[in-house]
Amino acid sequence: MTAALTERTLRHRDVAVSAKDVRQALGAVLDPELDEPITDLGFVRSLEITGSLAGAVVTVHLRLPTSFCSPNFAYLMASDSKDVISALPGVARVVVELDDHHDSALINAGLAADAGYRGTFGQEAEHSLEELRWTFRRKAYTAAMERCLTELLRADPTLAEESVGTVRLGDLPAGRTKDALVRRRTALGLPTQPSAVVLVDHNGVPYMPDNVPMALRRARSTRISIDGNAHFCRGLLRTRYAGSGADQSARPDGAEPADHQELLPLRVKEINP
Structure with a gap:
């Protein structure tokens, strides 16, 4: 763990998912334009795990180089992050939030509601993911x-x-x-x-x-x-x-x-x- 990345896991006897498990899963998420894992690029700002075996909750905050990075790229990375973490055994709920982006509110609301790309951006979504x-x-x-x-x-x-x-x-x-x-x-x-x-x-x-x-x-x-x-x-x-x-x-x-x-x-x- 580095000083720049906050990783906090609330330890319970029955927590099944570790921060290491989550980071390893996030390593499969690529920036679509740069073709590198978001973990290697430093896009994972913080990671927190709470809950128990029956209901572990994983909260991840992502950051990007600028506030005006392409919204479709940003959504793709955030959505993929939620998907790979949700697939981990023992995870009941995943919260992925994009920080400091001009479309953060829209993207975060769409992810929370599982609205999908077109449901999040509406007519602005010219192409599918x-x-x-x-x-x-x-x-x-x-x-x-x-x-x-x-x-x-x-x-x-x-x-x-x-x-x-x-x-x-x-x-x-x-x-x-x-x-x-x-x-x-x-x-x-x-x-x-x-x-x-x-x-x-x-x-x-x-x-x-x-x-x-x-x-x-x-x-x-x-x-x-x-x-x-x-x-x-x-x-x-x-x-x-x-x-x-x-x-x-x-x-x-x-x-x-x-x-x-x-x-x-x-x-x-x-x-x-």
């Missing part, structure tokens, strides 16, 4: 794919960028980066066997040889955007909440490192009209 999830699952997959291929290119200077279109999962070295790609492919329903081609679109279709360099550059742009936003948001949170940096994990376990400086673009090419 599932549509939002799929959009960012695809972006996370694209970034993970690019990291693996760029890592491979850096490890072998003789490997031409144009040749990565034939690289298969079995050709990638074992490690965190590959594991992350396999998870992202699984989330999209893409094949994960060693013979599966790495550079494929969201539907699993590989690229023609002439299109490989452009596909890789577009994927690199997506990855740089995600990494840059994550770095920016971490800094904003530390500025907004003193001491919150102690709750941020720079290299989350089982995910890509937060610092990808070694995976910056290999080169910039001029494209003539």
Whole structure:
């Protein structure tokens, strides 16, 4: 436990759920845009558990880097937090509240009433949460794919960028980066066997040889955007909440490192009209 994160569990002989259990569950909740667990980003402000085996009550407060973070992202993280905690054995009631956001009152009321996304935002909810999830699952997959291929290119200077279109999962070295790609492919329903081609679109279709360099550059742009936003948001949170940096994990376990400086673009090419 860090000084920046308040974790208080009222101890009773029959309390079945611990703060550790709740934090572990919250580790499965990702910021949809940054593709990192909210626990690693420092978004969990406080955690309190009260009650007994028959009725444990878990109260969680979340904080975000700014008060104007996208309401749909904020709702998604808060709603997912409530869902993963509610699924824990022994939990009877979950209260998740978002602090210091311009839509805190609306989001918190919707969560308390189990109104759902559309019930909370009404006509402002242009798209469903599932549509939002799929959009960012695809972006996370694209970034993970690019990291693996760029890592491979850096490890072998003789490997031409144009040749990565034939690289298969079995050709990638074992490690965190590959594991992350396999998870992202699984989330999209893409094949994960060693013979599966790495550079494929969201539907699993590989690229023609002439299109490989452009596909890789577009994927690199997506990855740089995600990494840059994550770095920016971490800094904003530390500025907004003193001491919150102690709750941020720079290299989350089982995910890509937060610092990808070694995976910056290999080169910039001029494209003539």
